[in-house]
Amino acid sequence: MDSQLGLIEQSFNNRYTLWVHEALDELPDSFTITDPSISGHPIVFASRGFLKMSGFSRAEIIGRNGRMFQGPRTNRRTIMEIREAIREERPIEVNLLNYKKDGTPFWMLFKMSLVFGKEDGRATHFVAVQVPIVSRKHMRNSGMSYSEDGGGSRLREIVFGSCRREVCSDSLLDLDRVLALDSDDTGLEIEDSCEASDLEKRKAATAIDNILSVLTHYSQLTGRLVCGKRCSLPGMGFISSSLYISLGRIKQSFVLIDPHLPDMPMVYASDAFLKLTGYDRNEVVGQNCRFLNGVDTDTTVLYQIKESIQTEQACTVRILNYRKDKSSFWNLLHISPIRNASGKIAYFAAVHTEEGCRNQDRHGLSLEMRQLSAIGAIKVAVRSLSMGAGPSKS
Amino acid sequence: MLRIKRVPTVVSNYQKEETEEAAAAARRVSGCGRNCLNKCCIQGAKLPLYAFKRVNKFKTEMGVHGHEVREPEPPVAFLDSLVLGEWEDRVQRGLFRYDVTACETRVIPGQYGFIAQLNEGRHLKKRPTEFRVDKVLQPFDGNKFNFTKVGQEEVLFQFEASEDGEVQFHPSAPIDVENSPSVVAINVSPIEYGHVLLIPRVLECLPQRIDRDSFLLALYMAAEAGNPYFRLGYNSLGAFATINHLHFQAYYMALPFPIEKAPTKKIISTGSGVKISELLNYPVRGLVFEGGNSLEDLSNTVSDACICLQENNIPYNVLIADCGKRIFLLPQCYAEKQALGEVSSELLDTQVNPAVWEISGHMVLKRKKDYEEASEENAWRLLAEVSLSEERYQEVNALIFEAIARGDDANGGVAESVIGEADAKPKSGGEVDAINKNSCPAMVSGTPECLVLHGSRYCGLMIRYCFYKLASAMTY
Numbered sequence: 001m002d003s004q005l006g007l008i009e010q011s012f013n014n015r016y017t018l019w020v021h022e023a024l025d026e027l028p029d030s031f032t033i034t035d036p037s038i039s040g041h042p043i044v045f046a047s048r049g050f051l052k053m054s055g056f057s058r059a060e061i062i063g064r065n066g067r068m069f070q071g072p073r074t075n076r077r078t079i080m081e082i083r084e085a086i087r088e089e090r091p092i093e094v095n096l097l098n099y100k101k102d103g104t105p106f107w108m109l110f111k112m113s114l115v116f117g118k119e120d121g122r123a124t125h126f127v128a129v130q131v132p133i134v135s136r137k138h139m140r141n142s143g144m145s146y147s148e149d150g151g152g153s154r155l156r157e158i159v160f161g162s163c164r165r166e167v168c169s170d171s172l173l174d175l176d177r178v179l180a181l182d183s184d185d186t187g188l189e190i191e192d193s194c195e196a197s198d199l200e201k202r203k204a205a206t207a208i209d210n211i212l213s214v215l216t217h218y219s220q221l222t223g224r225l226v227c228g229k230r231c232s233l234p235g236m237g238f239i240s241s242s243l244y245i246s247l248g249r250i251k252q253s254f255v256l257i258d259p260h261l262p263d264m265p266m267v268y269a270s271d272a273f274l275k276l277t278g279y280d281r282n283e284v285v286g287q288n289c290r291f292l293n294g295v296d297t298d299t300t301v302l303y304q305i306k307e308s309i310q311t312e313q314a315c316t317v318r319i320l321n322y323r324k325d326k327s328s329f330w331n332l333l334h335i336s337p338i339r340n341a342s343g344k345i346a347y348f349a350a351v352h353t354e355e356g357c358r359n360q361d362r363h364g365l366s367l368e369m370r371q372l373s374a375i376g377a378i379k380v381a382v383r384s385l386s387m388g389a390g391p392s393k394s
Numbered sequence: 395m396l397r398i399k400r401v402p403t404v405v406s407n408y409q410k411e412e413t414e415e416a417a418a419a420a421r422r423v424s425g426c427g428r429n430c431l432n433k434c435c436i437q438g439a440k441l442p443l444y445a446f447k448r449v450n451k452f453k454t455e456m457g458v459h460g461h462e463v464r465e466p467e468p469p470v471a472f473l474d475s476l477v478l479g480e481w482e483d484r485v486q487r488g489l490f491r492y493d494v495t496a497c498e499t500r501v502i503p504g505q506y507g508f509i510a511q512l513n514e515g516r517h518l519k520k521r522p523t524e525f526r527v528d529k530v531l532q533p534f535d536g537n538k539f540n541f542t543k544v545g546q547e548e549v550l551f552q553f554e555a556s557e558d559g560e561v562q563f564h565p566s567a568p569i570d571v572e573n574s575p576s577v578v579a580i581n582v583s584p585i586e587y588g589h590v591l592l593i594p595r596v597l598e599c600l601p602q603r604i605d606r607d608s609f610l611l612a613l614y615m616a617a618e619a620g621n622p623y624f625r626l627g628y629n630s631l632g633a634f635a636t637i638n639h640l641h642f643q644a645y646y647m648a649l650p651f652p653i654e655k656a657p658t659k660k661i662i663s664t665g666s667g668v669k670i671s672e673l674l675n676y677p678v679r680g681l682v683f684e685g686g687n688s689l690e691d692l693s694n695t696v697s698d699a700c701i702c703l704q705e706n707n708i709p710y711n712v713l714i715a716d717c718g719k720r721i722f723l724l725p726q727c728y729a730e731k732q733a734l735g736e737v738s739s740e741l742l743d744t745q746v747n748p749a750v751w752e753i754s755g756h757m758v759l760k761r762k763k764d765y766e767e768a769s770e771e772n773a774w775r776l777l778a779e780v781s782l783s784e785e786r787y788q789e790v791n792a793l794i795f796e797a798i799a800r801g802d803d804a805n806g807g808v809a810e811s812v813i814g815e816a817d818a819k820p821k822s823g824g825e826v827d828a829i830n831k832n833s834c835p836a837m838v839s840g841t842p843e844c845l846v847l848h849g850s851r852y853c854g855l856m857i858r859y860c861f862y863k864l865a866s867a868m869t870y
Contacts, residue, residue, distance in 0.1 A: 369479040376478030384648030
């Protein structure tokens, strides 16, 4: 876990410098910043306001995913809406029920926006602002307040009339008791839905502007500029943040190769691959995989691989590969074509397993099964994520 | 007897034309040589076994006493890996009739984002078979194709509850013929990657009808896979199930289904905490079930609703989404309309049979013309034909709510009576007519005596349902 936290700090500082923490801490608002390119789409920054509101400490939040604040009464459809906004890389504003550290639920206006790399057009970070909603009314179900008089008692009259007075008790108290069966089992009086006021919405909008302004300013210091809107179209070999997030869930060592680019470079490498081979991400992405081969690598195997790729077939080979430190290992390599929603091949996936590693994982899945499951997960991700119109251009 | 002619899809490589099948069976003496699941081949057969953990309470992200330690973003869950890995294995062994990932698919621009796929290979060019569509419950017929006839290589693994409350996996476990296992098999004509069939207690040869146990199994599978993009679906007979052997379907689609995006309006919460809403602004009318104090509560509520529909001969489809946390129940009448000749030929020509996936918004189209001209408007028009009319839908809902209230009450435990045991002689009909009868159909149709006998939960739920109906009536 430490290495991941180190990764998080490093990547954030590389983009914005150390000083950005101080500047962000000066903002009074509650907000979090997440990084889709890191496996798990974790929170990389949480403001002082957020820590105060949620009751968590920084250490308990950094590195974890935003779903940790959801709970049983969080509206499932709203969760889906947020997930889809992330997938489509577009801003969203919803009313959301979250839970504090002590378990109390609370309503807030959740406003999420993106930060894009100025040069490459990639979504680098998601910024989420949370404005607590001060509830005014006790809203229920269809919006009727049972505890009010007037309308409430008229309805009781009607119901009694049609439900035969002698069957349902005459006492209004009993009716209330019966209706009260609808309320939360845990005894927490929380509304089913909530609307933010205009004031709260303005607060959220201002907060987003301030944060973006800080991030833009500090990115200028490192030269790795960002902006609030996508300014340039992502180039060739572009992997959207949603594909990153999906691929990041696959724990095996694998890479994605783009056969349409010159020299068929690697466009994605999993964390496990970097660990296996000892390289850093920026050393390998954009390179052809041949750097894994060395003096004793069997050329007939290389030919076999090349032929499989040309005939668009899957293949499994045993090949001698080399790490960054020049040490060698036997690699049980499985390569498969990966098609996107057009039905045509978008990538080749290469899954690596070091021979001699534990043959079965702790669940008992065999090595072959694990490799194949990685291929399956990659196929689903690439196919599904290319079905839509693609990331929004604005 | 209403029948339609349809070209069914083939779900197994061992599915032959029924007449062929009968002839082969007549010739067969012993052993069929196909390595199937029947008595002839099953002795000594082994399959991987996934034993899932029975989770009784929904785990909250954080307990009331402080937060649980969880992974930042859960890696691909184990069951997920198993399904994907085994499926990819069968792909590479050439067991599928075509490569579904080579089928062009796109999201149709529009408000809901219907998903259209061009799949010319899914439907065979065979002569159509006749399907009886006017009875939702039909007895199992061993002569017809059923899942004991699939080859063992088409079965991926057994899926059972674990004995000791922990997830267990056995890469090769014998099949307990005495206690028929539930299995997961491939669909050789997949709609999407990972298209599988969940067959509860396969050797018991249950007909296509939902019961509490089988529905719970399906929910456990959804929850265990832990992937909101792995959804399960069910089609009753008369709602485009083609095989009368109890089964659910599932596959991966990492996109929201249009039906999941539709707004909903809460109707009530049951005594066991299940929230029931109705779908708004969607071409097909239906109910959405969420929540529940436990997975079992949610499962039982939905099962009771399904059983009620079955017993009233109303065809329906069920979509289990969001890792089992949101369940859509959609009564339909398209097959009946088709048999009665009430569907326009334009719609019939698309040969889209609106089963659960189509209703959810995923359309598999056979003709290039339909694929290229696919629009949200067309999709909406087709699905609108599937839906029950508003009037019929309300009638069906009343039946469902009554069934749920009875089931809820049965589980209610302490049935203290808000209602007195005193004599329940009805007053004159005048008071009953004080309000439009249709707003409380169940109440009016029941006799005063039987209302007295029901416990407070039943009454409470029905009263809340009445309130909802009254409020809706007053706002329109």
